[in-house]
Amino acid sequence: MEVxxxxxxxxxxxxxxxxxxxxxxxxxxxxxxxxxxxxxLPIYQALAAKVRAGEVDASRTRICQLDEYVGLxxxxxxxxxxxxxxxxxxxxxLDEGAFMGPDGTAxxxxxxxxxxxxxxxxxxxxxxxxxxxxxxxxxxxNEPCSSLASRTRIKTLTRQTREDNARFFDSLDxxxxxxxxQGIGTILExxxxxxxxxxxxxxxxxxxxxxxxxxxxxxxxxLQLHPHATVVVDExxxxxx
Ligand code: GLP
Numbered sequence: 395m396e397v398x399x400x401x402x403x404x405x406x407x408x409x410x411x412x413x414x415x416x417x418x419x420x421x422x423x424x425x426x427x428x429x430x431x432x433x434x435l436p437i438y439q440a441l442a443a444k445v446r447a448g449e450v451d452a453s454r455t456r457i458c459q460l461d462e463y464v465g466l467x468x469x470x471x472x473x474x475x476x477x478x479x480x481x482x483x484x485x486x487x488l489d490e491g492a493f494m495g496p497d498g499t500a501x502x503x504x505x506x507x508x509x510x511x512x513x514x515x516x517x518x519x520x521x522x523x524x525x526x527x528x529x530x531x532x533x534x535x536n537e538p539c540s541s542l543a544s545r546t547r548i549k550t551l552t553r554q555t556r557e558d559n560a561r562f563f564d565s566l567d568x569x570x571x572x573x574x575x576q577g578i579g580t581i582l583e584x585x586x587x588x589x590x591x592x593x594x595x596x597x598x599x600x601x602x603x604x605x606x607x608x609x610x611x612x613x614x615x616x617l618q619l620h621p622h623a624t625v626v627v628d629e630x631x632x633x634x635x
Contacts, residue, residue: 395623397604399632403592406626407436410524410588413624414441415450417522417586422454425514427523427576428482429460429534430474433590434524435481442485452486458520459495460581461534464548464572468499472562496546496574503548507574511546514580523584527591530554531599531612535575538611542619544577578616587623589614591631600627601634 400406414437417424428434444450459478466473471480475495483493494513500506514520525533530552536544537552550572551559560566581587591600603614604625617623627635 395604395618395620395625397625397627397632397635399635400626400628402628403433403436404440406590406592406628407434407438407440410437410590410626411440411444413588414522415444415452418450418452418455421521422451423456424521425456425458425517425519427458427460427520427584428478429524429526430477430481431526433526433592437524437590438482438485445486452488455486455488455492456517457483457486457488457493458514458517459493460523460525461573461575462496462498463570464498464503464574465570466498468497473498498574503572503574507546507548510574511576511580514546514576514583520584522586522588523581525581525587525589525614525617527589527596527599527603527614528555529558529595529599531602531614533578533589533614533616534581535573536578536581536613538613540578540610540613542582542608542610542613542616543579546574546576546580549573549575578613582616582620585622587617587620589617589623589625590627591625592628594630594633596627596631597634600625600631604635 496510
């Protein structure tokens with residue numbers, strides 16, 4: 395695992411956007427796995443700026459989703475499908491055909507999970523998967539104690555994660571309890587994992603993930619098992635390393 399410490403979130407976003415641009419120049423139809431939350435926004439802004447400036451042609455890039463709330467209508471502004479379309483797909487000038495994600499509205503949720511897990515493989519696998527980290531060490535929505543071999547499946551959110559994500563909703567009550575997430579085993583199949591963490595609120599989770607033992611209690615520690623994992627942290631998030 396490579397750990398890169400950058401001065402701030404903007405620098406982290408720029409560094410990772412350049413890594414994505416380098417991938418896309420080499421492989422124009424790369425499958426880019428994206429994460430939601432506040433942390434990756436500087437990456438998407440920096441990447442969109444490179445596309446607008448003509449530094450990279452991302453017109454054939456494909457985008458796939460890491461996780462999704464269960465039960466929010468697809469058009470809900472906080473469904474991750476809506477978030478990814480708004481924050482990644484549209485700013486890159488792509489259309490919805492370039493995007494794939496799990497169906498959080500399916501009647502048979504586990505069948506939707508299995509279908510998405512298969513679809514990722516059929517699409518050739520994820521070339522670069524972006525990840526954030528939850529304050530409890532989760533990646534995607536793999537909460538602590540998720541199996542390190544898990545596949546895409548339905549999970550129940552912890553109270554802490556629901557509270558962390560309540561800022562995107564009008565109240566805590568509106569945050570769904572259930573989600574679909576790529577499993578840790580699924581995530582580990584991506585060719586390159588890039589985790590960005592910024593702010594001192596992530597310092598404990600980063601220290602456990604990077605320097606602690608590989609343990610289901612800290613899902614992000616699974617990155618230690620991956621042959622090509624990069625963890626980019628700002629100085630605040632690196633504070634406990
Ligand atoms: C959610 C997402 C994760 C993300 C995490 C942290 O739980 N499912 O993919 O990493 O939030 O979000 P933030 O970057 O806003 O702290």
